[in-house]
Structure formats: C-alpha cells, structure tokens
Amino acid sequence: MPLGQRIWKTSNLSAATPTWTVSGTGIPDVPVNAFAIDPGNSQNVFAGTDIGVYSSVDAGLTWSSYSAGLPIVPVFDMVVHPVSRVLKIATHGRGFWQTTLGVLPVTFTSFTATARKNGKAYLEWYTASEYNNKGFELQVALKTSVNPVWKNVAFVTGSGTSTTPRRYGYEDAPTGGKKYLYRIKQIDIDGNFKYSEIREVELKDFDFGVYQNYPNPAANSTLIKYQVSEDANVSIILYNNLGEKIKVLVNEKKEAGIYQLEVNTSSLPVGKYYYKFVAGDFYNTKQLMISK
Structure with a gap:
C-alpha cells in the first residue's frame, strides 16, 4: 500500500455514498489496528499501529509518533477516558499501558455585561469546554480613577467536565454608582483559578x-x-x-x-x-x- 494511505477519513458517513479521503500523512506503511478520538477535543485523534501509537492534532491531516516511553509493540485497542483524560492502550504481548493527556482548560468563548432597565446589569458568558470546573465567582467593582476594589456578588456552579459548549447568565443590581467593572473568577475543583477579561457597563437609572x-x-x-x-x-x-x-x-x-x-x-x-x-x-x- 502506498505510504500515507493506511488511514482514510469521511465527514459524511451517514450519506448514501460517503466521501472518503486519504488522511494518513506521517503514518508509516504499517498496519493500523485501533483508533480513538479525544472526547474533549475531536481534533485530537490517536491511531494504534503495529509499532506503537501515533497522534494527530488536526483531525487526521498529519500524524506524529506518540510512543515516548512505550516499547515498539502492536497496539490492538485504545480509548480516551472522558473525565480523567487518560489514554489507555492494549498491546499484543506487552500488557496494558496508559498516559494522561493534557488537561482541558475552561475556555471562555464570550463574556458580556449589558445594562438593563431599573439599574441592573446582565452578565452572560459561554464556554467551549470545561475540565474539573467548580464554578464561576462573579465580581464587581465601581469604576474609579484609582485601582478598583473588587467584591464578590454571586457564585454560579460550573459543569464539572464538559466537552460541549455551555451558556451561563446572571443579573446583578449593584448600588452606589453608575459605571461598573465586572470580571469572572473561574475556580477549578482543586482550587486553582483564573480571571476572565474585564467588562465595563454603564447602568440606566430608570425604566420606560x-x-x-x-x-x-x-x-x-x-x-x-x-x-x-x-x-x-x-x-x-x-x-x-x-x-x-x-x-x-x-x-x-x-x-x-x-x-x-x-x-x-x-x-x-x-x-x-x-x-x-x-x-x-x-x-x-x-x-x-x-x-x-
């Protein structure tokens, strides 16, 4: 078989006549026995071959060896655990092996703060994926010419580990001013945290x-x-x-x-x-x- 043609790919498998394209650039001319897709990121795929594991970070367009620490051995089965993100493989004659993949961050795809009627602000944010996400601590500060003083206004529970986009929202009614700054403190289950970008909102004093x-x-x-x-x-x-x-x-x-x-x-x-x-x-x- 010509080099690179050990793996083929289709994006319309449910069609009456699926369209297949070669997707094995970087794979040696050896049998491919197993295949696994990262449930946290479908761009990450793994192939078990007669000489070890190969991985792709671009949905199979290109491949490279992922066998560091693994003997040269046929791999017959493999799976990625959706929560622990451990890649487990079964070999021929050398037992079971496993390795932990990179941790999925909590990825914000959008965060907005919008003025609403009656002096309220509506916070809305989306995540593309989450891993061990305890939740979101919403913080507000009155906009001043000096360093803002942040205070917690609410805690919104996260989705733990999720590989699908999520939407969150919260309505706040701050007092003491008109212009406010908002940010989100995302907290992992293990206590690690990071901040979102800061959003500014100018509240309205009255309704219709x-x-x-x-x-x-x-x-x-x-x-x-x-x-x-x-x-x-x-x-x-x-x-x-x-x-x-x-x-x-x-x-x-x-x-x-x-x-x-x-x-x-x-x-x-x-x-x-x-x-x-x-x-x-x-x-x-x-x-x-x-x-x-």
Missing part, C-alpha cells in the same frame, strides 16, 4: 414609564411626564371613554431621557379619557379626567 397627568381632573391643559430608558419609538394616544381615538399626542423616536408634554384640553368635552403610552415593547395606560 409614564406618570399620571397633572392636574387631574384638568380644565384647559394638563402635563404628562414620561421617561424612556433607551432609544425607542414612542407613542402617546388619547382615547375617549368608548375607546375611540381622539388625538395622537406623540409619535416619534425618542432618545433615552425624561420628557414632559403639555396637552391642550380646552376643546375636550367634560368626561373620562385615557392615554396610552407605548415605547418599544413597553406600554401603559392612564386615566385623564376633564372638568370645566
């Missing part, structure tokens, strides 16, 4: 909302105060007691802020009215009384 008009009852005019926590399309529509639209008071995009609207009610008959406030997904309705 509309206040009761004043004065109420009104005669010739009244004031309606409302607040917008983030840029949004805002509308305020006045209805009569039958639910019929009387007047559009506001219908435009507004920046975050607090607004006050004066409504001329001199032409409205005495009676009961309602004004509906809509901003983004938020809405609220208040009653307005007219008396002369």
Whole structure:
C-alpha cells in the first residue's frame, strides 16, 4: 500500500455514498489496528499501529509518533477516558499501558455585561469546554480613577467536565454608582483559578414609564411626564371613554431621557379619557379626567 494511505477519513458517513479521503500523512506503511478520538477535543485523534501509537492534532491531516516511553509493540485497542483524560492502550504481548493527556482548560468563548432597565446589569458568558470546573465567582467593582476594589456578588456552579459548549447568565443590581467593572473568577475543583477579561457597563437609572397627568381632573391643559430608558419609538394616544381615538399626542423616536408634554384640553368635552403610552415593547395606560 502506498505510504500515507493506511488511514482514510469521511465527514459524511451517514450519506448514501460517503466521501472518503486519504488522511494518513506521517503514518508509516504499517498496519493500523485501533483508533480513538479525544472526547474533549475531536481534533485530537490517536491511531494504534503495529509499532506503537501515533497522534494527530488536526483531525487526521498529519500524524506524529506518540510512543515516548512505550516499547515498539502492536497496539490492538485504545480509548480516551472522558473525565480523567487518560489514554489507555492494549498491546499484543506487552500488557496494558496508559498516559494522561493534557488537561482541558475552561475556555471562555464570550463574556458580556449589558445594562438593563431599573439599574441592573446582565452578565452572560459561554464556554467551549470545561475540565474539573467548580464554578464561576462573579465580581464587581465601581469604576474609579484609582485601582478598583473588587467584591464578590454571586457564585454560579460550573459543569464539572464538559466537552460541549455551555451558556451561563446572571443579573446583578449593584448600588452606589453608575459605571461598573465586572470580571469572572473561574475556580477549578482543586482550587486553582483564573480571571476572565474585564467588562465595563454603564447602568440606566430608570425604566420606560409614564406618570399620571397633572392636574387631574384638568380644565384647559394638563402635563404628562414620561421617561424612556433607551432609544425607542414612542407613542402617546388619547382615547375617549368608548375607546375611540381622539388625538395622537406623540409619535416619534425618542432618545433615552425624561420628557414632559403639555396637552391642550380646552376643546375636550367634560368626561373620562385615557392615554396610552407605548415605547418599544413597553406600554401603559392612564386615566385623564376633564372638568370645566
């Protein structure tokens, strides 16, 4: 058999006619008897040959010897333990051998801190893989011009050992300021730890909302105060007691802020009215009384 053609690979095995390609560059022209894939990283694969173990870190594109400390012996079976990450092999006539693979780190693929309504911050992070992960200690510090003073706000339990992506989230409500720094202290079961990158968030002081008009009852005019926590399309529509639209008071995009609207009610008959406030997904309705 030509050199390098001892191993073939397919990525569409479930197809009616799978496509196979040569994937044995670096493997000598010797029989390959066993195969194992690292459950923690499918890019790491191992081949048991008649002269020992070969490994690939690029899903089989290239191979190199992985037999340091192992006699030249046929390898007939092999497996990688998903938790201990021990590669175990069975040989012909030389018994069983094992070696510990590199430890999977807890790999962050994303970490964000986002301002929410009512002065809250939402922390969200993803991991690609975890090994012996006890959990995540969430820390916050008020942003100042000097060194930040960090304090713990919560602990989120990790997934132990996981080879699949994981998502985590936590909502915090800090007090004492407006701009905050957040970081995550990831802690292993054995006590080792490391920090994530730092994220900054500026909190909002208020939610969407509309206040009761004043004065109420009104005669010739009244004031309606409302607040917008983030840029949004805002509308305020006045209805009569039958639910019929009387007047559009506001219908435009507004920046975050607090607004006050004066409504001329001199032409409205005495009676009961309602004004509906809509901003983004938020809405609220208040009653307005007219008396002369």
